[in-house]
Amino acid sequence: MRLICSIVLSLVCSFVFSQSNFFNPGKQWKDTNGVHINAHGGGMLFVDGAYYWYGEYKTSGRGGNTSLKGISCYSSKDLYNWKNEGIVLKVEQDHNSEITKGCVMERPKVVFNKKTGKYIMWFHLELKGQGYDAARAAVAISDTPNGPFKFKKSYRPNKGVWPINFDDKFKSASSDESALKSWTPEWREAIKNGMFIRRDFDKGQMSRDMTVYVDDNDKAYLIHASEDNLTLHISELIDDYLDFTEKWTRVAPADHNEAPAVFKKGGVYYMITSGCTGWDPNEARSFKSKSIWGPWESLGNPCIGKDASLTFHSQSTYILSVEGKKDQFIFMADRWKPDNPIDGSYIWLPITITDEKPILKWFDKWSLLDFKEN
DSSP: OHHHHHHHHHHHHHHHHHOOOSBOTTSOOBOTTSOBOOOEEEEEEEETTEEEEEEEOOOSSGGGGSOSSEEEEEEESSSSSOEEEEEEEEOBSOTTSTTBTTSEEEEEEEEEETTTTEEEEEEEEEOTTSTTOSOEEEEEEESSTTOOOEEEEEEOSOTTOOOTTOOGGGSSOOTTGGGOOTTSHHHHHHHHTTHHHHHHTTTOOOOOSEEEEEOTTSOEEEEEEETTTTEEEEEEEOTTSSSEEEEEEEESTTSOOEEEEEEEETTEEEEEEEOOOTTSOOOOEEEEESSTTSOOEEEEOOEESTTGGGTTTOEEEEEEEOTTSTTOEEEEEEEOOTTSGGGOEEEEEEEEESSSOEEEEOOSSBOGGGOOOO
């Protein structure tokens, strides 16, 4: 009897001690089974008292930068302790499938559609063996937040449609733009004036790093890096969130942004992005607007303190609005480890808004109790 009691007590203590009530940015984050959380480039959804964290499932070695398993999901009641829900969108063994094993599935974001009662996942898809040339937006659907999700289709958005903030005079190419040397001021000006929009007009606009934002009126938008990562696009989704309305706009043309993350406070939309330096960290950027359609005003780097110029050695992926807490937002980011992707870690930090500007400050350890009313 004493032995049994001792074992039970040991198990209880082990469970209690394994629970966390703090965020430890950059440190290894284990799930409730004691295994490192594997949900990179992730997004978040709150459903019936639980948070669901979706992300890229990475494996070891350079090959782990491709999708060998699929999209993973974890659930939590408190944001600290996460249960592994498994792979909710699996790669397929069929070599003819667009999501065949070895493709690239990145930055999954899941939203709930009130009209249909379905869970909709959008993600960035690159076809197997094509590098990053496909640049497609992909969509999957499920009846439940923890899947399984069924892949629907992938394609480039806004085929044959001009953005709403595009001047008619730029709808025809200049005679000499094809001869411009890349990265010169003249070339950047041509990008700003729509050179790549015209190039991709008939086949659809590129869609790489992305997020999905659902507004207060249930309108949803895909915000994605396009034009060879030189310009961000905001594309409105139709009522069931499974396609595009063909209404879209450009943000920061030729400014070279990716990794967009969006939130809204006090009627103002905010966006945090990164520069484009591959897997290496760089200085974050921030923007604000009174309308999702712009104009978007550049606010500069939101990070302050040590390593602010490198976004604390991370890259944005999502901004979480804490459920039931007014104006409390968490900046979610990744520390990539491309040589062994499974070792990538996560940076979660509280966002403070000062004079309509988002501020990110480093904390070695923090909790939801540290939030101050903005």
